[in-house]
Amino acid sequence: MAKTLIFGHKNPDTDTICSALAYADLKTKTSTEVEPARLGTVSKETQYALDHFGVDSPKLIEKVEDGADVILVDHNEFQQSAENIGNARIIEVIDHHRISNFETREPLYFRAEPVGCTATIINKMYKEKGIAVSKEVAGLLLSAIISDSLLLKSPTCTDEDVDAAHELAELAEVNLETYGLKMLQAGADLSDKTVTDLITMDAKEFSMGEAKVEIAQVNAVDTSDIYKLQDELISEVTERVSANELDLFLFVATDILNNDSEVLAIGKGTGKVESGFGVTLDGNNRALLKGVVSRKKQIVTVLTDEFLK
């Protein structure tokens, strides 16, 4: 029988990759051997973390077999998961997102907690099971927390995440601030990215009422660098909205030093961005969202409310 696969969402971020690797380590040490996997390219930020702690990236898969046993980490919405996920047998989910477009035919182990990062939950599970976290796994879990919390600055970051980060930094033998900033900067290096990369590398699709909304986010040290490509961005996003019948595509460039986001909105739902955030899009469909860094807590919730009105 094939090993149970553990994987996170499409367009993998550091939490998705590192949580899959760490949870595979924990499962293998406590119950059955499982195999970590990924649904897309490893980002520069994640690669920095993997290189720093000498861990190989998990294997790339695109779809899962009918009836295969799988464990999902860091997501539950089917449209963010592997192709064919509806025909797999999901035996566990470890996540920290809202629950939506998810269903199973049988009972399962589903653990979601409203914390900033899946890795924080997995760190807790190591303790519950009395298994020591190795230096490498501590590094992976720490990197995931730094990534999802923008170095503990995102409003999604809870006390549990902060405590876990400090504890894990010690086990991983790194300085939290120094390591964290280097990792984020590695990810914010967008110099070799095409416009297509920018709008797909961390894009997630959401159902909001009847509306189909895609939100792509990139971190940058200087968002004006990204918007040098504004005309190309508008043209590619417009094509994507039409090809995928989207009601809204929101491109979010997040300034990791100032903790604001400069967004570009395209689609018939752009009014929802204006009403939800109390901003006016400029002639290029752009607006600055002051203090907004979290897609999950500051963008998805606001837009879902708007689309359900």
Added chain:
Amino acid sequence: MAKTLIFGHKNPDTDTICSALAYADLKTKTSTEVEPARLGTVSKETQYALDHFGVDSPKLIEKVEDGADVILVDHNEFQQSAENIGNARIIEVIDHHRISNFETREPLYFRAEPVGCTATIINKMYKEKGIAVSKEVAGLLLSAIISDSLLLKSPTCTDEDVDAAHELAELAEVNLETYGLKMLQAGADLSDKTVTDLITMDAKEFSMGEAKVEIAQVNAVDTSDIYKLQDELISEVTERVSANELDLFLFVATDILNNDSEVLAIGKGTGKVESGFGVTLDGNNRALLKGVVSRKKQIVTVLTDEFLK
């Protein structure tokens, strides 16, 4: 601000009532005061347990207010929950069922485990939080496990449920077998039930692919007693199928001594019962399902597979 309400599913069974009461006790002892509630009449079985341990039944509610904080136990599917649940703020779910027709706008604490009873999970949570289970709460949790596992005989019953039951029987100061059989027999006393009672007292609706299926279950010491009312049953169920536009209504009379079920199926989906269980319905649309006692594990899964074919 109104207290957070904790409740289980409509047509409450013993697990739903006792888990709401027990989890309210645990939440109140560990974080915030919360109030247990119920969405329907307390069954004789549950009343036997409440009387034995001297606990009042939780308050009856029908709907929840817009934006109210709620905690769900023993269910997650919205059609089994309070009216208006889609507009409440679900902050926690503790459950042991499949996940379906459930969604939230924000992250939450969601804990589902594939065990036989929600009470088994709550018993574990007392331990995790280092809170002692009182004699009364032990009695409630035990009663829930006995009910959902048909005195540990259902295929849904796991080792965890068995261990919890023995441990809780000791804390509750009762003999597991003697107390359990008396409680089940109290519930199987159907002498005062009308046909309407029989088909609604423990009925749950399920979405299976495109199909709308309702499954009602009653426990009995002798199922032939129930089928003395066969003609009335057929007539009322037929009306209900038509009124609620159901594809299938399955009435399940479970023999608690022999652990079989005698079912009655009405609706255009009756063929799914025949193909799913390899039986032929007789002239009265009835069939004996040998060894079938669990709606969740032995009926819903089989029918869902059939409707998705």
